[in-house]
Every structure is written in C-alpha cells, then in structure tokens.
Amino acid sequence: MSTLHCVKIILINMQIPMLNLSREYECMKEDIDTAVQRCFVHQHWILGKEVEEFEKAASHYLGSTHCIGISSGTDALVLSLRALALKLKGKEFFDSSDEIITTPFTFIATSDAILRAGATPVFVDIDPRTFNIDPAAIRSYLERSPAGQVVGIVPVHLYGQPCNMDAIMEVANTYKCFVLEDTAQAFGARWRNQKVGTIGTMGAFSFFPSKNLGACGDAGMIATDDKILAEYVRMLLQHGGKDKYNPEHIGYNARLDTLQAAILLAKLPHVDVFNEKRRAVAKWYDATLQSVSGTEIPYQAEGAHHVFHQYTIKVNPDNRSQLCERLLAHGISTNVYYPKPLHTMVVFGAGRSRVGGSLVHAEEAATHVLNLPMGPFLTLEECTTVAQAITQEP
Numbered sequence: 158m159s160t161l162h163c164v165k166i167i168l169i170n171m172q173i174p175m176l177n178l179s180r181e182y183e184c185m186k187e188d189i190d191t192a193v194q195r196c197f198v199h200q201h202w203i204l205g206k207e208v209e210e211f212e213k214a215a216s217h218y219l220g221s222t223h224c225i226g227i228s229s230g231t232d233a234l235v236l237s238l239r240a241l242a243l244k245l246k247g248k249e250f251f252d253s254s255d256e257i258i259t260t261p262f263t264f265i266a267t268s269d270a271i272l273r274a275g276a277t278p279v280f281v282d283i284d285p286r287t288f289n290i291d292p293a294a295i296r297s298y299l300e301r302s303p304a305g306q307v308v309g310i311v312p313v314h315l316y317g318q319p320c321n322m323d324a325i326m327e328v329a330n331t332y333k334c335f336v337l338e339d340t341a342q343a344f345g346a347r348w349r350n351q352k353v354g355t356i357g358t359m360g361a362f363s364f365f366p367s368k369n370l371g372a373c374g375d376a377g378m379i380a381t382d383d384k385i386l387a388e389y390v391r392m393l394l395q396h397g398g399k400d401k402y403n404p405e406h407i408g409y410n411a412r413l414d415t416l417q418a419a420i421l422l423a424k425l426p427h428v429d430v431f432n433e434k435r436r437a438v439a440k441w442y443d444a445t446l447q448s449v450s451g452t453e454i455p456y457q458a459e460g461a462h463h464v465f466h467q468y469t470i471k472v473n474p475d476n477r478s479q480l481c482e483r484l485l486a487h488g489i490s491t492n493v494y495y496p497k498p499l500h501t502m503v504v505f506g507a508g509r510s511r512v513g514g515s516l517v518h519a520e521e522a523a524t525h526v527l528n529l530p531m532g533p534f535l536t537l538e539e540c541t542t543v544a545q546a547i548t549q550e551p
C-alpha cells in the first residue's frame with residue numbers, strides 16, 4: 158500500500174482532528190446560510206455592504222477607531238507596514254537599513270511581510286514559558302543599536318496568548334518605535350482589559366478558516382486608531398489611490414471579499430462564547446496532563462487573557478515524533494507549530510535578516526512543542542482520550 162493511500166485511510170478514520178470546523182458550522186448554520194443567501198440576492202460581490210458592516214462591527218467589538226477588511230492576514234501585515242513607511246518615512250517602502258524587531262518563533266508570514274515592505278527583520282529571543290517575544294531581549298537589542306536604526310517592533314500573540322504589552326509599549330515609547338501587533342492567532346484575546354490588536358500603533362488580523370474567528374477562505378483585517386494610517390491602508394488595498402484610474406501609490410488588490418465579510422459578520426457574535434469554550438477545553442487538558450511526567454502544560458501569564466488558538470505542550474524532543482505516531486495510531490491528529498525557527502530558513506539568509514542575540518529559547522521551543530487538538534466543540538471525552546493516549550506507555 159502506498160504512503161499516500163495509508164495517509165488517506167488515516168485521515169478518513171481520524172476520530173479527533175486538530176480542529177472540527179463542521180461542528181462550528183452546524184452551530185451557526187442558519188446565520189451563515191442566511192448571510193450567504195443575502196449576497197446572492199444583492200450580487201455586490203466587490204466591496205458589498207457586508208464589508209462596511211463587518212468593519213463597523215469589528216471596530217465596536219475591538220474598541221478600535223478604524224477596522225479595515227483585507228484579503229488575508231499576510232496582506233494585512235504587508236499593507237500595515239507599507240502604510241507605516243508612507244507615514245513615517247514619506248516613502249513607498251522602508252529601506253533595508255530600517256530594522257524591525259520580531260520573533261523567530263512564528264508563522265513565516267510575520268517576517269516575510271517585513272521583507273516585502275523593504276525593511277530588515279531582526280530576530281530576538283522568546284520567553285520560554287509563553288513562547289512570545291521577550292521584551293527584555295527587545296530592550297537589550299535597542300540599547301545596543303544606533304538611534305533610529307530600529308523603526309518598529311512586530312510582536313505576535315502566539316497560540317492566542319497576548320504578549321506582555323505593557324513592557325513592549327514601554328520600550329517602544331522609549332525608543333520611538335511603532336508597534337504592529339500580529340494578532341492572527343488571538344482574535345478576542347485581552348491584555349489586561351484591552352483587546353489585543355488595538356494596543357500598538359496597528360494590529361493585523363487573520364481570518365484564515367482555522368483561526369478563532371475564521372472565514373470560509375482567505376480573509377484578514379487591520380485595526381488602528383490612526384486616521385492617516387487608515388487612509389493609506391484604504392488606498393493601498395485598492396491599487397494605491399483614491400482614484401483607481403490615477404493612483405499615487407504602489408498598491409495591491411487586497412480587498413476583503415464580500416462573501417467572506419458576510420460570513421464573518423454572522424460568526425462574530427459567537428466568538429466570545431467559542432473563545433470561552435476553548436478556555437474550558439484548555440482547563441480539561443491542564444487537569445489531565447499536569448501530572449504526566451515529561452509533559453509540560455501551557456503557562457498562562459498574569460494579565461493575559463489567553464484564547465487558546467492552540468493548546469501547546471512541551472515534550473521530550475527525543476520522543477516527540479514517536480508520541481505523534483502513537484496518537485495518530487489512535488486516530489488523534491497533532492501538529493508542530495513551528496518546527497523551524499525563522500532565522501534558520503533559507504529565505505531569511507543571504508543578509509536579509511539579522512539575529513539580535515541568543516535565540517536559544519526559540520530553538521528549544523521548535524524541538525519541544527506539540528500542538529494537540531483544540532476547538533470550541535472538543536468534548537471532555539475527546540480530551541480524556543487524547544490525554545490517555547499521551548500517558549500510555551510506548
């Protein structure tokens with residue numbers, strides 16, 4: 158039997174996938190179906206009224222003055238950075254001498270966007286407990302850098318856990334850096350009492366289908382309280398100008414799709430309940446896994462309202478792949494986010510990025526983390542099955 162055939166059979170028999178989107182759909186079916194049907198009635202597929210309605214609803218939900226629908230989370234990062242270059246430097250793109258500090262332990266899009274905006278990513282280490290960028294490492298790099306060399310910071314609220322935004326904003330204000338929060342994994346999470354994505358200069362969101370608020374295709378959003386940045390973003394997303402037949406900037410076709418906006422509008426009222434359900438699932442996992450030797454459960458930082466986009470444990474790297482195989486044999490899906498820190502990727506070589514200090518914690522995380530099935534509709538029984546399969550002797 159071919160490997161592909163084996164994989165297919167395993168997928169068909171998968172009892173506990175990483176995320177069960179069908180269960181979410183079942184719960185919101187009527188709202189989603191009605192929203193989609195409405196689009197077929199009005200047929201305004203490009204920037205239909207649902208886009209504006211979703212932007213308004215998201216602004217209200219997040220407490221942000223401007224929310225702008227974008228085609229994806231990746232595009233939201235790129236357009237945010239392009240708008241920042243236009244406002245802060247009066248240039249279409251940053252220069253490669255402009256440095257932007259970020260984490261090496263994230264999805265590639267975070268740093269790829271920095272390259273695409275013309276700047277140079279500088280990777281600093283993470284806090285090994287939260288996996289989020291370490292504010293002390295940011296400060297240490299800034300203290301060693303010539304004034305003005307670092308223009309901004311891109312923290313990522315990884316796995317749904319907010320970064321320490323007090324410390325990040327303090328260091329950003331001291332060194333006059335912008336902060337672009339990569340909020341792709343943390344819709345609805347709060348740092349102290351504020352929604353993440355609204356604390357820094359700008360926030361970039363992803364509505365990739367598996368996210369806590371997920372569309373039925375690619376979708377994203379930018380949040381900001383800055384009117385000028387919002388205006389630049391609105392120009393950039395539609396070919397670079399207010400008049401698309403005579404644009405003044407190098408733009409994109411990066412609009413949020415009407416159909417996706419309609420679906421997001423229908424799903425938004427459920428997001429808090431879903432996030433609370435994810436937190437309850439995390440508690441079940443914590444209770445069953447906390448005493449399992451060789452397994453470390455997620456750490457929740459004080460002040461961080463974690464929305465568990467992922468439930469991530471740390472395991473012994475020597476046993477990690479064996480453990481994944483064992484879980485797979487039980488029909489349990491797992492994943493490793495992320496197996497390779499960004500500074501070790503080919504694309505960030507050849508002088509395109511810089512290493513801003515020891516990255517030992519990011520490297521260690523890449524070999525130790527294991528993401529377990531997570532979602533608002535995972536049952537206690539399923540959590541117990543996962544925990545039992547982890548505890549079982551090999």
Ligand SMILES: Cc1ncc(COP(=O)(O)O)c(C=O)c1O
Nearest residue numbers: 229230231264266267341363365
């Ligand atoms: C941390 C992070 N940043 C950015 C992105 C990019 O979002 P999208 O897939 O919507 O382009 C993702 C999506 O997976 C992500 O997890």
